[in-house]
Amino acid sequence: PWLCAFVSVVSRQFSQKEFLLILFLLSCHATKPNLLNVHLVPHTHDDVGWLKTVDQYYYGDRNDIQHAGVQYILDSVVDQLLKNPDRRFIYVETAFFYRWWKRQSADVRRTVRRLVDEGRLEFVNGGWCMSDEATTHYSAVIDQMTMGLRFLNDTFGPCGRPRVAWHIDPFGHAREHASMFAQMGYDGFFFGRLDYQDRSRRRIAREQELLWRASDSLTPPMADLFTGILPNGYNPPEGFCWDQSCDDPPIRDDPDLEDYNVDDVVKRFLAIANTQAKVYKTNHIIMTMGSDFQYENANLWYKNLDKLIRYVNGRQANGSRVHALYSTPSCYLQELHRANLTWALKTDDFFPYADDAHDLWTGYFTSRPALKRYERISNGNLQTCNQLEVLGGPISRNGPFGKGDSQTMKKAMAVAQHHDAVSGTEKQHVADDYARRLAGGWLRCQVLVSNSLAALSGSTAERIYCDKLNVSVCPLTESSSKFSVNVYNPLARPVSWPVRLPVNGTSYKVSDAEGRSVDCQVCVCVRNRGFAVNELVFQARAPPLGFTTYSVSLLRDGPPAASTRRRTPTAIQNKVRPPLCLCVLVLQFLRVTFDPDTGLLSGLSNLETKQTIKLTQNFYWYNASDGNNSKSDQPSGAYIFRPNSSTPFVISRTAKTETVQTSVLQEVRQWFSPWVSQVVRLHGDSRALELEWTVGPLPIDDDLGKEVITRLDSSIQTAEYFYTDSNGREILQRKKDFRPTWILRQSEPVAGNYYPINSRAFIKDEVDQLTVVTDRSQGGSSIQNGSLEIMLHRRLLYDDVRGVAEPLNETSALFPEGLVVRGRLLLSLDRPPTAADAHRPLAQQAVLQPTLTFTDGEPRPNTRGRWSPCLQFSGLQAALPPAVHLLTLTQWDEDSVLLRLEHQFQSRESKENSRPVTVNLQKLFSTLEILGASELNLSANQWKDEMKRFHWTPQTGM
Known part of the structure; x- marks a missing residue:
């Protein structure tokens, strides 16, 4: 081909960067500067699971649910691209493309590589999936993007590198995602969904293409990202859908036939194009020609698009000012950049999303809370697996416990980031499939972790994993009189972590790695779904990026378990108020008070800073709309949150309580109803108050769904402001009934x-800041001044008509009457200037919790007959500074690892910790010798010094 011949000439005269730019320009069709250029972008949107599982979508199975088969889409598109060199196609979901590519012959692979090199097949976004933006943690998003982009890099080289981020379907857009995309080297970002009021205003102001300044901390333009809002979501214009799933008539261009329709098609297309041009700034507009799982028979689309382009452009001879062309998002973006205009600037995010006055897509922030928690736990497990694969060396992948791998878990976690996965907006059998994949990945990682710990400790004793400790189930600790607990800390700083183990004895001795006795306590178990009657509690202290080992022995003649004191609140028992000691928890750093009349939390004090606030906490539910009311027929569902009243129903105004008070642990156990309970807990050296809630099964006897919240009401003067994180990283200010970029008409x-x-929220005034750290992604708000509410659980009886076609009514074999969910909130009270120094490390610790493994009996000799010499290990020479977080440590290839260090504080967030920090990589690790380092971009698919992005100019004064 002429292009290949030209390449052989220019490649000798230009640098690689210049050559790739020339190649890119050649792949884009010529536009006409004096006409309206309509960029037609053939595409398919292939959900990595939604109504069907990932496997069912790929193979085209279960077409009784939805007709979709991704393998046939790729087969058909490649075939049709070869028939006309003018045609273009973009592909997004690397998870599907990777699977298809593995099954292709060498000839097909050569053909596809040529299509990619010539720009006829272009990859956009390029992550393993198109991730959700509300319920994903930034670390997991970076991992899944890295996986997809690495495959494209390794397979196609620089020509396979996506230049455009493409999130056409997620239900709202996070500022941190835009920041990440900018740092990954993308030139622009396109999406389809935004609030209907925001879109209306932007159409009038011609601001549907803008510059998003996505970080307060990074110097512009480091986190600036050109952002375009697509005109039809991601669908074709009305009347121009030519897939086998569509009903629009084809172009009938035989003038001898009675139903010849070319004139009508061209007239309608020109009208649509000219109307669209009125709400965009340049003489270039984009039209997405495709939709969900389309192009399974690509001939239908391309035959009609060929005709459309030919007949529309043929009208130019008669004075038409419209020029249609096959294009891609990169080619379109190139033309916008050439226009050299200034663009409106945005600094907030695109949440919440509504597509009508009563249709707020804020329910999915909490939907499927158990899956959301399992995904968060799995993220921590994956980081442990990755780290130990590096620290343990090659033996971790093939050692005494067999062959382990981290790839299975990486793929499972990557798939779980999809916008119909962790979001909770999939069918039940698909949610089960995501969980099954995560469980299977962890089983493969467990072998790797056991091999690595054996190499690092010198002990080949079998390691037990107790993955049901949240319900106090661990057969080993329940039955053994002597066992060891290995605590691996994936953070690059030491941590103190409460270990709670189900046991049947009443007294135990716990010793640390140096043989010193550790304070411990046995309490009556309240979380039991197994056979244990008690829980052993002690505080474990683990070194940075390392492990420590605790020995536990049953004492036959020891003291009994800690006693509990039960009481019924005087408000409902009408008896004399109990002694004050039953209503106060006090340990080293915090003091917590309870109202003796109600049994509810009433106050919180920070003993270090001498702060005290009034603080009450209770549980409520919103009745879900069933769609039968005068305002709207929209019901609550997996996506939509629509309560039928603005005032929630209180579950109980009092709580029956049981108190445990020891030097190690203090608890108030509260029972609000048969389906809501909580443990308010203080650990000995903790600066945070723990609220461990258990909710479910939600009763539905009244035929109304319930959306359960917990609400914290404080004496803090918030003036309607509150703060939430963006994907677990930077903090955004929120204000009730307010949007920073348009005047809101609030209807819900x-x-x-x-x-x-995603990880934390807080309220504050000039004196006090109350921060809540969550253990999963949840929805929340501050509806009343001084309050913070968080939605915990949802059970709904109606579908919300957004495609999933089933109500969010989770049951299982274990919970046939409805799902029971348990979770944990951590509360901290600090002064606003220093609060971040406490809550940021606390949030990281909630995401990357220690991994516990168990061995039965005394430490055993290794295979050479020697006693294990290493009960404690750290992979670092010293802990990292408080401002620095070790985000990634994973094996890249045989001789290199991928290391990501991040400054985890925003600018001006902390007086001390927002300052720049220097880290000496040569002195970082204790067991690894660093021979050299090369800096990459955030997604590790470009060298940092070669990353060049388009420069965009904001409007004056912005």
Whole structure:
């Protein structure tokens, strides 16, 4: 081909960067500067699971649910691209493409590589999936993007590198995602969904293409990202869908036939193009020609698009000012950049999303809370697996316990980031499949972790994993009189972590790695779904990026388990108020008070800073709309949160309580109803108050769904402001009934004020800041001044008509009457200037919790007959500074590892920890010798010094 011949000439005269730019320009069709250029972008949107599982979508199975088969789409598109060199196609989901590529012959692979090199097949976005933006943690997003982009890099080289981020389907857009995309080297970002009020205003102002300044901390333009809002979501214009799933008539261009329709098609297309041009700034507009799982028979689309382009452009001879062409998002973006205009600037995010006055997509912030928690646990397990694969060396992949691997877990976690996965908006059997994949990945990682710990400790004793400790189930600790607990800490700083183990004895001795006795306590178990009657509690202290080992022995003649004191609140028992000691928890750093009349939390004090606030906490539910009311027929569902009243129903105004008070642990156990309970817990050296809630099964006897919240009401003067994180990283300010970029007409006073909380939220005034750290992604808000509410659980009886076609009514074999969910909130009270120094490390610790493994009996000799010499290990020479977080440590190839260090504080967030920090990589690890280092971009698919991005100019004064 002429292009290949030209390449052989220019490649000798230009640098690689210049050559790739020339190649890119050649792959784009010529536009006409004096006409309206309509960029037609053939595409398919292939959900990595939604109504069907990933496997079912790929193979085209279960077409009784939805007709979709991704393998046939790729087969058909490649075939059709070869028939006309003018044709273009973009592909997004690397998880599917990777699977298809593995099954292709050498000839097909050569053909596809040529199509990619010539720009006829272009990859956009390029992550393993198109991730959700509300319920994903930034570390997991970076991992899944890295996996997809690495495959494209390794397979196609620089020509396979996506230049455009493409999130056409997620239900709202996070600022941190835009920041990450900018740092990954993308030139622009396109999406399809935004609030209907925001879109209306932007159309009038011609601001549907803008510059998104996505970080307060990074110097512009480091986190600036050109952002375009697509005109039809991601669908074709009305009347121009030519897939086998569509009903629009084809172009009938035989003038001898009675139903000849070329004139009508061209007239309608020109009208649509000219109307669209009025709400965009340049003489270039984009039209997405495709939709969900389309192009399975690509001939239908391309035959009609060929005709459309030919007949539309043929009208130019008669004075038409419209020029249609096959294009891609990169080619379109190139033309916008050439226009050299200034663009409106945005600094907030695109949450919450509504597509009508009463249709707020804020329910999915909490939907499927158990899956959301399992995904978060799995993220921590994957980081442990990755780290130990590096620290343990090659033996970790093939050692005494067999062959282990991290790839299975990486793929499972990557798939779980999809916008219909961790979001909770999939069918039940698909949610089960995501969980099954995560469980299977962890089993493969367990072998790797056991091999690595054996190499690092010198002990080949069998390691037991107790993955059901949240319900106090661990057969080894329940039955053994002597066992060891290995605590691996994936953070690059030492941690103190409460270990709670189900046991049947009443007294135990716990010793640390140096043989010193550790304070411990046995309490009556309240979380039991197994056979244990008690829980052993002690505080473990683990070194940075390392492990420590604790020995546990049953004492036959020891003291009994800690006693509990039960009481019924005087408000419902009408008896004399109990002694004050039953209503106060006090340990080293915190003091917690309870109202003796109700048994509810009433106050919180920080003993270090001498702060005290009034603080009450209770549980409520919103009745879900069933769609039968005068305002709207929209019901609550997996996506939509729509309570039928702005005032929630209190579950109980009092709580029956049981108190445990020891030097190691203090608890108030609260029972609000048969389906809501909580343990308010203080650990000895903790600066955070733990609220361990258990909710479910939600009763549905009244035929109404329930959306359960917990609400914290404080004496803090918030003035309607509150703060939530963006994907677990930077913090954004929120204000009730307010949007920074348009005047809001609030029609849903509760749902319209809900925002995603991925790891933490807080309220503050000049004196006090109350921070809540969550253990999963949840929705929340501050509806009343001084309050913070977080949605915990949802059970709904109606579908919300957004495609999933089933109500969010989770049951299982274990919970046939409805799902029971347990979770944990951590509360901290600090002064606003220093609060971040406490809550950021606390949030990281909630995401990357220690991994516990168990061995039966005394430490055993290794295979050479020697006693294990290493009960404690750290992979670092010293802990990293508080401002620095070790985000990634994973094996890249045989001779190199991928290391990501991040400054985890925003600018001006902390007086001490927002400052720049220097880290000496040569002195970082204790067991690894660093021979050299090369810096890459955030997604590790470009060298940092070669990353060049388009420069965009914001409008004056912005």
